[in-house]
Amino acid sequence: MNILVLIKQVPDTTDVRIDRETNTLIREGVPSIINPFDMYAIEEGLRLRESAGSGTVTVMSMGPPQVEGALREALALGVDDAILLSDRAFAGSDTWATSYTLAAGIRKRGAFDIVLCGKQAIDGDTAQVGPGVAKLLGIPQVAYVRKLTLDGARCTAERMMEDGSDVLDVPLPALFTVVKEINEPRLPSLKGKMKAKKAEITVWGVSDLDVDDREIGLDGSPTRVMTIFAPELRKNGIVFEGEVDETVALLVKELVPVLKAEI
Amino acid sequence: MDYFLTEEQEMLKELCEQIAREKILPMREELDESGEFPWEIVKVLAESDIYGIYIPEEYGGFGGGAFEMCIATEELSKVCGGISLAFAASALGAYPILLFGSDEQKKKYLAPLASGEKLAAFALTEANAGSDVGAIETRAELDGDEYVINGTKQWITNGGVADIYSVIVRTKKSTGVRGISALIVEKDTPGFTFGKKENKMGIRASTTRELIFQDCRVPKENLLGREGTGFIVAMRTFDKSRPGVAAQAVGIAQGAFDEAVKYARQREQFGKPIASFQGIQFMLADMATQIEAARALVYAAARMVDSGASDVGKNSAMAKVFASDVAMKVTVDAVQILGGYGYMKEYPVEKMMRDAKITQIYEGTNQIQRSIIASAVIKDSAAKERKGK
Numbered sequence: 001m002n003i004l005v006l007i008k009q010v011p012d013t014t015d016v017r018i019d020r021e022t023n024t025l026i027r028e029g030v031p032s033i034i035n036p037f038d039m040y041a042i043e044e045g046l047r048l049r050e051s052a053g054s055g056t057v058t059v060m061s062m063g064p065p066q067v068e069g070a071l072r073e074a075l076a077l078g079v080d081d082a083i084l085l086s087d088r089a090f091a092g093s094d095t096w097a098t099s100y101t102l103a104a105g106i107r108k109r110g111a112f113d114i115v116l117c118g119k120q121a122i123d124g125d126t127a128q129v130g131p132g133v134a135k136l137l138g139i140p141q142v143a144y145v146r147k148l149t150l151d152g153a154r155c156t157a158e159r160m161m162e163d164g165s166d167v168l169d170v171p172l173p174a175l176f177t178v179v180k181e182i183n184e185p186r187l188p189s190l191k192g193k194m195k196a197k198k199a200e201i202t203v204w205g206v207s208d209l210d211v212d213d214r215e216i217g218l219d220g221s222p223t224r225v226m227t228i229f230a231p232e233l234r235k236n237g238i239v240f241e242g243e244v245d246e247t248v249a250l251l252v253k254e255l256v257p258v259l260k261a262e263i
Numbered sequence: 264m265d266y267f268l269t270e271e272q273e274m275l276k277e278l279c280e281q282i283a284r285e286k287i288l289p290m291r292e293e294l295d296e297s298g299e300f301p302w303e304i305v306k307v308l309a310e311s312d313i314y315g316i317y318i319p320e321e322y323g324g325f326g327g328g329a330f331e332m333c334i335a336t337e338e339l340s341k342v343c344g345g346i347s348l349a350f351a352a353s354a355l356g357a358y359p360i361l362l363f364g365s366d367e368q369k370k371k372y373l374a375p376l377a378s379g380e381k382l383a384a385f386a387l388t389e390a391n392a393g394s395d396v397g398a399i400e401t402r403a404e405l406d407g408d409e410y411v412i413n414g415t416k417q418w419i420t421n422g423g424v425a426d427i428y429s430v431i432v433r434t435k436k437s438t439g440v441r442g443i444s445a446l447i448v449e450k451d452t453p454g455f456t457f458g459k460k461e462n463k464m465g466i467r468a469s470t471t472r473e474l475i476f477q478d479c480r481v482p483k484e485n486l487l488g489r490e491g492t493g494f495i496v497a498m499r500t501f502d503k504s505r506p507g508v509a510a511q512a513v514g515i516a517q518g519a520f521d522e523a524v525k526y527a528r529q530r531e532q533f534g535k536p537i538a539s540f541q542g543i544q545f546m547l548a549d550m551a552t553q554i555e556a557a558r559a560l561v562y563a564a565a566r567m568v569d570s571g572a573s574d575v576g577k578n579s580a581m582a583k584v585f586a587s588d589v590a591m592k593v594t595v596d597a598v599q600i601l602g603g604y605g606y607m608k609e610y611p612v613e614k615m616m617r618d619a620k621i622t623q624i625y626e627g628t629n630q631i632q633r634s635i636i637a638s639a640v641i642k643d644s645a646a647k648e649r650k651g652k
Contacts, residue, residue: 187282190312190325193274 001055001150003045004112005079006102006133007038009063009070010123018228034070037118040178043185044148045116046078052150056080058109062090062101068201075196076188083109087205092218095124099132101216104209106137114155115175119144127177134175141175142168146182264555266562272334275316275327279338282307291343294468295614298460300424301346301468308350309379317354318361322373328569329503333510333561340514341521344618345468347514349382351507352420352469355626356383358500359429359445363488372427372447384425386416386474387497394631396431396494397440401476403432408483410434410446412476415458420625422472423457426450429500430474431493443493447485454479465617498576505579505626506565512583512590512622513561516554519597519615523547526601526610543600550593557586577639584632587622594619 011030019026034042045057059074061067062085071082085105093101106115115134120127127143134141146165147158159166160179188196206216214220238254240247268276286307294301308314316331318324325331332354339347357376360368360383375381392398401414412432416422428448435442448455458473487496524547527538537543564582568575594616598605605612623629 187285187307187311188278189310190275190278190316193278194271197270197274 001049001052001114002112003048003055003057004106004109004115005038005041005045005057005059005074006115006117006130007042007059007061007070007074008035008118008121008123008129009033009061009067010035010121018230032066032069034073035118035121035123037120037122037178037180039118039185040180040182041116041118042074042077042079043183044176044178045114046186047183048114048148048150055113058083058112060085060102060105060109062086062093062098062105064091065203071201072196072199073188075199076192077186078189078192081202082199083202083204085204085209089206089213089217092221093216094221094223095126095128095132096222097216097218097220099129099136100220101209101211102129103133103136104211105204106133108204108209113172115139115173117175117177119177119179130175130177137173137175139173139175140170141177142170143177145176145178148176148178148182264559266558268334271327272331275313275331276334276338278311279313279335280341282311282313283339283342287339287342287346291346291468291611291614292608294343295345296467298462298467298470300470301349304346305349305379305382313350314353314379315377318357318373318377322369322377324373324377328565329506330562330565330569332507333565336507337510337514337517337558340511341518343468344511344515344518344615344622345466347511348420348466348469349424351504351511352384353382353425354507355385355500355504356421356425356427356429358503359385359487359496360427360447362499362503363445363492363496364447367484368447368487376427381426382421382424383427383429384419384421385500386419386422386428386430388416388418389414390417394628396443396497397438399431399433399443401430401432403434403444403446405434405483406480409480410483410485412446412448412454412479412481414476416474416476418461418471418625419474420469420471422470422474423460424470428474429487429496430476431497434490434493440494441491443497444490445487445493445496446481447487448476448479448481452479452481464620465614466621501626502575502579503568505583505632506561506568508622508626509557509561509564509579509582509586512586512619513554513558515615515619515622516550516557516586516590516593519594519612519619520547520550520554522610522612522615523550523597523600526604537600546596546600550596553589554593557582557589561586574639577636580627580632580635580639583622583626584629584636587619587629590619590622591616 009032012033013030017026049055049057057079058081059071059079060083065086067084071084075082085101090101117130131141142157142159144160145157146160149156153172155170155172157168157170157176240250286304312325313335315324316327316335320326336347336351360372376383389399403410403412430446430448432444432446433442434444454477456475458475461471527543528536530537561582564578567578597612598616601610601612604610
């Protein structure tokens with residue numbers, strides 16, 4: 001069972017600050033972590049390897065050289081090897097170009113049975129890269145998975161829905177994005193941390209991958225960010241208390257002028 | 264202050280800090296209240312290789328020593344001095360085997376302790392014996408190939424939860440310390456049961472229980488060292504373990520101090536944060552200085568233990584007595600700085616104050632430590648004088 005986990009390094013905050021001039025995230029002074037949802041993907045990879053009794057877990061990420069830190073953290077958890085896709089030409093990638101580049105990396109890596117991702121990254125919140133990679137690789141994908149069970153060359157995935165869950169029987173290879181309900185990530189071990197410190201991390205640039213220059217980096221990214229802003233806080237609603245008849249009458253009285261103004 | 268940790272020691276510190284923050288912090292209040300043993304944390308520590316840090320690599324450990332024990336114990340104790348004891352007390356139980364065990368005993372017992380699969384405990388104290396080791400009454404009589412143990416041990420940390428017990432027993436009726444030996448007793452040995460679980464002031468997540476031996480038979484191979492060396496086993500064990508207790512005290516003090524500084528910066532009175540008042544500032548300055556002095560002494564003692572020096576008793580005792588007195592003072596002051604809030608259970612400093620008290624009492628009361636220090640310095644002075652003549 002060969003498992004690939006795609007991870008992203010993100011700033012350690014859910015309260016990101018934005019540079020008003022450039023409309024980009026301010027990363028200075030903010031420590032970097034592995035995207036929390038990706039921690040569940042790593043844990044699931046390790047558990048699937050353990051339950052299969054053999055195989056490897058490989059983590060892959062795309063980003064600047066400092067992402068090596070995130071990959072070493074994954075290695076300390078017990079992941080077998082790590083690949084970093086890093087090149088100036090990849091800079092400025094949106095989710096489209098990122099999916100394209102990661103898919104190229106996965107193809108180069110070769111044989112795999114399962115690709116795992118977190119459901120989304122806490123910085124961009126798009127949840128697009130996982131499904132994008134699956135589409136480009138031409139393999140089935142299930143998002144928002146809260147339970148995975150291996151059964152030979154197939155896998156049963158429980159997908160979390162708003163009103164319950166779907167159980168899907170999926171042929172492998174396939175890609176799954178996972179939610180935090182799927183497991184509880186382990187902590188690193190001392191031996192793992194020491195091994196990770198010395199481990200070799202494979203770095204692939206543009207020349208190592210079979211990619212079209214027009215599909216990568218800023219040029220390959222159709223997304224243009226016009227503006228980034230913090231949404232205005234919504235005002236509190238009004239609560240009408242009392243008997244139903246009275247409160248409905250009050251509500252209508254309030255609503256009518258608002259609706260008239262809208263028209 | 265920079266203590267020039269190696270890369271491996273930094274990694275250990277970082278990992279223990281992470282375990283404390285992510286796993287211990289969310290549970291400490293609940294476990295302090297309920298007095299439940301922290302099995303979940305034990306599992307995390309085991310999976311992270313922490314239980315093996317002081318055990319040699321040939322027995323499945325990480326190959327560190329007393330200094331590594333101090334780093335780990337301090338980090339865990341910053342968040343909870345009770346939960347950290349589930350780890351440190353196992354080392355106390357393992358040291359007699361590590362120091363005096365035969366190769367066979369080490370192979371059999373140290374490997375499962377290194378992996379955290381099993382826990383150990385050290386049993387010396389009885390109702391009428393503690394500081395006075397020579398007064399112990401638990402008997403072990405040789406009958407063929409077995410020792411038959413009878414007696415009761417009291418206030419045993421990890422009692423009932425540990426699998427392997429290093430028990431100090433009387434093998435000769437003669438009074439005094441020369442009739443004392445150390446035996447390994449495994450849980451579930453017939454005749455070995457546990458008495459009441461103590462309801463303690465602090466370190467409540469750590470389990471403290473009575474051990475009861477009634478015609479409990481153990482093979483004579485379970486003897487540690489030779490018969491009659493039990494006092495030496497206990498003393499050498501304490502020489503090695505006392506820096507660990509001292510590190511627990513430093514950790515508790517640091518945890519309380521961090522809470523006090525944070526609070527003093529936030530709490531406003533008379534329109535200013537209380538950290539801007541000199542009365543508070545001088546308290547904080549003294550607390551920080553005392554903690555750093557204690558840490559420096561503890562680390563120096565631990566490094567001396569690890570150097571293999573033979574005469575470490577005095578220094579271990581100094582580290583233990585100083586650090587535990589600092590922990591008591593600093594935690595009391597932390598409660599004072601938090602005022603009424605400090606006295607409430609919503610804030611962690613009252614718990615830290617309760618936890619700190621035990622470090623002045625166990626593994627030799629601070630009065631016993633002072634006796635050890637005094638007798639060492641008096642002996643040194645006499646020896647110098649003899650040489651001078």
